[in-house]
Amino acid sequence: MASTHRDALMYWSYYPELYIWQSRIIRFFHTLNPILSKFLLQKYRRLITMADNLHRNLQELDLGVEDEPVALPLDVVNQAAAENRFIIIGRPVIPRRQNIREIIAALQRQWGHAGLVHGRIVEGRRFQFVFPSEVSMENVLRRGPWAFADRMLIMQQWSPLFNPLMLNFIPLWIQIRGIPLQYMNQDVIMHIGRALGQYMDVDYNAETTVRVKNARVRVNWDVDLPLRFQKNFQFTPGVNTLLKFRYERLRGFCETALLE
Template sequence: MGDNIQIDMQNLNLGAEDPPIQLPVQVVNEAAAENRFVLIGRPVMPHRQNIRSIIAILPRNWGHKGVYGRMIEGGQFQFVFPSEESMEMVLRRGPWAFADRMLIIERWTASFNPLMLNFILFRIQIRGIPF
């Protein structure tokens, strides 16, 4: 009997071969509206940076009321902001670090690409270089 269950579990079809389902535009627009003030991020060194601590401490460091974070799949986190202004201020003041290691934080959009969480934009200024 145990062998039959194991074989049945291996042959279980959860619809992986089914064609994708097209979501109605209204559902996509509602999701985009609900997530318009969301930042998604990940630690650069997840084994050295505790995601629970990041979620607990960063909103206090930013000094914004009403910001809350949550863990999402893939070792990533998400922060939800009450307004566009507070979210933009955090993005402008970046890049951010936690436990002396960089964090990658990007704004969520309806066309968000998870590969964006592999890059950190820096601005550097070099002075005294002769022409």
């Protein structure tokens, strides 16, 4: 019995084209007695999972790891690094609604860089753009955030020390309304910004600001957290003051889409 089970695993591993029959087999199971169908379906799925794991393990065998390393020419390596200095890496917030190939084509058209910027699909449902210069790259970042299919895109500048966890944050400028005039100063605005996300910058100068009614703060917003459009703050203990927020430059999509 064990031998038969092992043979079945190897059979599925080396003939992946037979997976096209999975849906047909599952439909057949559903035509049987519900109890028998559930039992057989569980066994079948367990077998498929084991076959997938075996196939993955075969691919990850360390054959060749003990071989003599191959040293690449330094001029070739340095040239490649120079060509890939200015990179933006990103990912869709809602992958099921944002096709990566379409994202790459659409953004190049929006930026007006078709033929100059090279878009690529990278592992982990991510994409990257290689820019010809630092100026063109920073111009795109400064004009963000960007969106596709009415949903936001997370995009960050890449470096050799890039942390994938950074692809969970979107820098946003937020207009804050409702701060009582007697409490309007840069430090208060900074503390409000820290309550909304990772504080980055503040745009307020008491000597030059014309419209005292509004203040602006820039934060890195974690997309896993809900986006707030108003929130109570206490400038005086026990007394709530409702502040309202407007998220700037959210082009190409509805603000309600941020709440998904």
